Amino acid sequence: MNEIQNRISRIGVVPVIKLTNPARDAAPLSDTLCAGGVPVAEITFRAEGADEAMNIMVQRHPEMLVGAGTVLTADQVDRTIAAGGQFVVTPGLDVELVRYCQKKGITCFPGCTTPTDYHAAYRLGLEVLKFFPAEQSGGLAKIKAMAAPFGMFKVMPTGGISLKNLAEYAACPIIAACGGSYMCPDRLITEGRWDEITELCKKSVEIVKEARG
Numbered sequence: 001m002n003e004i005q006n007r008i009s010r011i012g013v014v015p016v017i018k019l020t021n022p023a024r025d026a027a028p029l030s031d032t033l034c035a036g037g038v039p040v041a042e043i044t045f046r047a048e049g050a051d052e053a054m055n056i057m058v059q060r061h062p063e064m065l066v067g068a069g070t071v072l073t074a075d076q077v078d079r080t081i082a083a084g085g086q087f088v089v090t091p092g093l094d095v096e097l098v099r100y101c102q103k104k105g106i107t108c109f110p111g112c113t114t115p116t117d118y119h120a121a122y123r124l125g126l127e128v129l130k131f132f133p134a135e136q137s138g139g140l141a142k143i144k145a146m147a148a149p150f151g152m153f154k155v156m157p158t159g160g161i162s163l164k165n166l167a168e169y170a171a172c173p174i175i176a177a178c179g180g181s182y183m184c185p186d187r188l189i190t191e192g193r194w195d196e197i198t199e200l201c202k203k204s205v206e207i208v209k210e211a212r213g
Contacts, residue, residue, distance in 0.1 A: 001154065001176070004087055004107045005128045007065055008040060009154070009176040012208035013166070015183040015201070016042045016069055016158060022053035025189055030057040030064060032194040033184075036201025042089055042179060044069035045076050051083040058084035067107075074100050081106055089130055089158075089179075093117045098124050109156055113137040118150045128154045128176050135160025140169055147174050163203060170211035178208075 001009065008014060015038060019025050033041060041057060041064065043050045050068055057066045067087030068080040077088055077100055087107040090097060094110065101108035102124075111132040112121055121129055131143055134157035138145075143155055157169055158179030169178050183200045187193075 001127050002107060004065065005154075005176065008087075008156075009128075011038060011040050011065075011205075012170060012177050012212070013038055013183065013201075013204045014040050014042050014156065014158075014177050014179040016044060016179050016181045017053075017184045017189075018044050018047045018181070018186060019049065019053045019189065020047050020186075021190075022049040022056060025192075026053040026056035027060050028192070028194055029184065029189060029197070030061045032197045033201060034061055034064065036183075036198040037205040038183065038201040039063055040065040040067075042067055042069040042087075043085075045072070046070045050076075051079040051085075054080065054085045055083040071097070073097075077101055077104060077106065091132060093120055095120060095124065098126070113142070115146070115149070118146060118153065122150065122152065127152070128156060130179070131155045131157040132179075133159030134169075135165075140172060143174055144172065163200075163207065166204060166207045167211040170208040171213075 043053045054066050067085045069089040071088045071090050088101050089109045091111045093112050098108050109130040112129040154176035155174050156177050161178045161180035162182045169175050188197050
């Protein structure tokens with residue numbers, strides 16, 4: 001794994017975040033994540049201004065790992081890089097988009113759930129894959145089954161992860177980190193309930209630490 005992947009793996013969780021008001025929420029949210037021991041954020045392009053949010057977070061907390069999620073186009077990759085983003089997450093495996101990321105020198109985590117996806121990722125020289133949507137695609141049982149022929153990969157499951165099943169995923173050596181929106185739900189962000197988000201982050205870090213032994 002490269003340095004970005006190793007840093008994400010050490011943290012163990014990646015908050016998946018949709019910000020509808022970056023100017024208002026990006027700065028205090030970055031403070032909140034760092035206070036909760038989770039200095040990483042995947043800001044999705046499902047809302048306008050994702051690149052603005054990334055730039056605000058990077059400027060406020062240079063120690064954070066900030067990247068983009070739901071990346072579908074080369075333009076969004078360029079906007080991520082221009083904003084100071086350090087990684088890209090795609091919902092599916094778009095071979096040309098992965099190659100574009102490699103050309104630009106930014107880490108890419110493509111969404112993969114099938115042997116065909118994994119095989120294509122192998123040919124692209126990838127090491128860490130996003131397994132999305134995790135629970136709906138077979139969960140940990142499928143991840144383990146896929147590791148039999150594709151043991152070279154670490155996996156970052158996202159989709160259906162919560163405090164209830166985080167320990168089960170985190171205890172599996174195949175898992176690099178777990179992504180989830182449960183740490184930063186829209187309602188808590190909109191209402192500015194930063195203390196509650198901090199507690200969700202702290203609890204997640206505790207669960208991962210205990211699960212990994």
